[in-house]
Amino acid sequence: MDLEYSAEHQAFRDEVREFLEGWPLKGDEARLPQEEQEQIFRKRGIEAGYVYRAVPKQYGGSEQPQDAIKDRIIVEEFYAAGAPRDLMSQGAGLMVPTLLEFGTEEQKERWIPPALTGEANWCQGYSEPGSGSDLASLQCQARLDGDEWVLNGQKIWTSSAQRAHMMFGLFRSEPDAKKHEGITYLLVPMDAEGIEVRPLREMSGGYEFNEVFFDDVRVPVENTVGKRGQGWQISRATLVHERNLIGNPNSMREAFSDLLDLARSRKINGVPANEDPGMRRRIAEIEGYVQTSQLSNMRQFTAANKGKMLEVMRPMMMNKVAGTDIMQMIMKCAYDLLGGDGILAPTESELDTWGRQTTSTGWVLQYVFSMGPAIAGGASNIQRNIIGERGYGLPRDLRRES
Amino acid sequence: MDFGLSEEQEMLQETIRGFAQNECPTTRLRELFDKGEGHDPALWTALAEMGIAGLIVPEEHGGAGMELLDLALVAEVLGEYAIPGPFLGHALAIRGVMLAGSAEQQAKILPDLADGSQIATAALQEGDADWTPESWTARVRGGRLTGEKTIVSHAGIADRILVGLDAGGLAWVDTRGEGVVIEDLGGIDRTRPVYRVRFEGAPAEVLEGGGGNAWQLVETAAVLLAADAFGAATKLIDIDVAYAMEREQFGQPIAQFQAIKHTIARLGTDIEPARALFWYAAHCQDAIPDEAARAASVAKAHITDRAMNAARESVELHGGYGFTWECEVQMWFKRIMLDRSLLGTPDQWRERTAVLGEY
């Protein structure tokens, strides 16, 4: 065991730090809207080889040789500087790896670059009202008519569909085939005739996800990714990508450190909350979870780096549900620290900006938001099925197979 | 950057695992457990021959010259098989001598411990709550030790005792000498019996290499207890899995019920990632001294707490059988009880985490 970085990696860290002196932008550029500034900086990051390292140059990435330690250094340093890094939106995070693996040359050239720069927003059209955890039962229909698909039906819980230019989605193309067959992976322009996006109000009060209705929506057949009827396998393959993406433990550390600050600023029975013995222990207990998660992540990362991924499959399966629970623990503790302020609703402007906000109502919002990950991307109980079955070899659940 | 075990470390664990499987299967463990002596000379000799007794003793004093991480990895496997024996106290005594003994004292004391021919233990805690060095009152005056220590593992069979003194000093005492009164406390973990030891003017040699090392010793204990509890908890999950696959109710293995499957998944998710926590805490003592105290503190609190929860759930998962003396789960349950309560409870270590973390 050796937690020191090699001289080469240390030098690399210095290089990255030097580059990061360019953020925040200065001069005229600093007066541009935030989103544009981020785009400019991200573009520079790509040129310098720090951003989208796994994506080939011809598709807008920086195509660097694989080096997990360098990747980690970049994440750490970019995070510490608060600099915009890879846009890990639905498009860049899920659709791009899918296209890299299964897309045609033409599809890659056309769709990947704008997804990376953020010029094109993507949404993920998987869930349907009747098909959540049991996603393979989805019904939204794609019928081939000449060289066009005709889509009919409905998707639901589609995050940021209201801002999306494109959707990557799963559609049933062979209604009579078995459940897992006859699903096709399609790229759908959101401005196509017959698409209607209806916002759904979230429990937080904001509007981030939607219902999407399809009424004879026509999509050219060249928007099919992989072969017709193979959508399920394709989406699973990228789920593996998603699971293999070892999460960023820095955000948990940051939330924990915000929690400590909050404890210092609040009172319990007239005494600063950070001096209350019960609260100190509760926070220290959370620190136990946070450290565990960070260190387990480091172990997984080292193993992956050495090509020993199999040794850490089990802890990797646990990352999502553990991370979700720990973030909820942090937010719940913060909510308790707020005392009576914990009943305040988040403001409109807070609802517009997701993530880290340390005002009272910002904490309330974070607490409410911390409910989402336990459902999105495979609910926690589904994760526990996976851990039990694939991690510990327990028998499969009673599930209807058709 | 490498946060993983070396091949040698993996082999070390595999070797002891193989040994434990052959030499101390559950049937043998049960015999030893029921006897309650927590010791089997043949088992100890065999471990000593494998180099376990003197694992961290420098090679020039007859040991294997390995690091604290290696020692913790051994503790993990011993916890996994609930191996009875004086490993914990012996390892702590050695660590104490290495931390606080002068070069001469080390040269004199360590060789007999390294080959396991002498068994040592460590007497730190006083009373039920005085486990921190600041609270110790045992003292040496004119070469004579007076004071009372409690929860001293394996004192009944130990040849020597390392004793924590007031102001954080450490002394070395011959157990069989005059002025040492040893009383069996009837500990619940029958793989590691515990004793009260009274020193009534016992001849003692103060370790001269500088005081103030007592906290480091207590932190070493915290890491070893955490590693032991981790090993015990992973074993319990394996036992749970095997039982859940075999036990049938309603015409199917109970493993097929989601409540059972999810229980196992939850316990796994609680325990498995914490492997990295005790690795790190041990490694800090070897290489990152600035972080060693806090890492040990977090590891002891978190792992023994989560392990105790796993043990409690494991009993329940075995139904009525789980509540019996016959059910093997109890041996690990009690192993974890000791890991959790010896030298500070999770609550106490969490308070210390808060202090060290400058909450």
Ligand SMILES: Cc1cc2nc3c(=O)[nH]c(=O)nc-3n(C[C@H](O)[C@H](O)[C@H](O)COP(=O)(O)OP(=O)(O)OC[C@H]3O[C@@H](n4cnc5c(N)ncnc54)[C@H](O)[C@@H]3O)c2cc1C
């Ligand atoms: C914040 C957020 C953003 C989302 N964004 C998107 C998006 O962009 N695109 C998209 O396609 N979808 C999105 N989703 C949808 C999400 O993927 C689904 O909500 C999720 O898969 C669960 O499906 P469901 O809502 O139908 O719940 P159900 O599947 O009906 O589950 C209800 C409950 O039953 C449990 N359950 C179901 N089956 C089992 C089983 N076999 N064993 C044990 N328990 C079971 C679940 O754990 C859950 O607790 C989002 C969801 C959220 C909350």
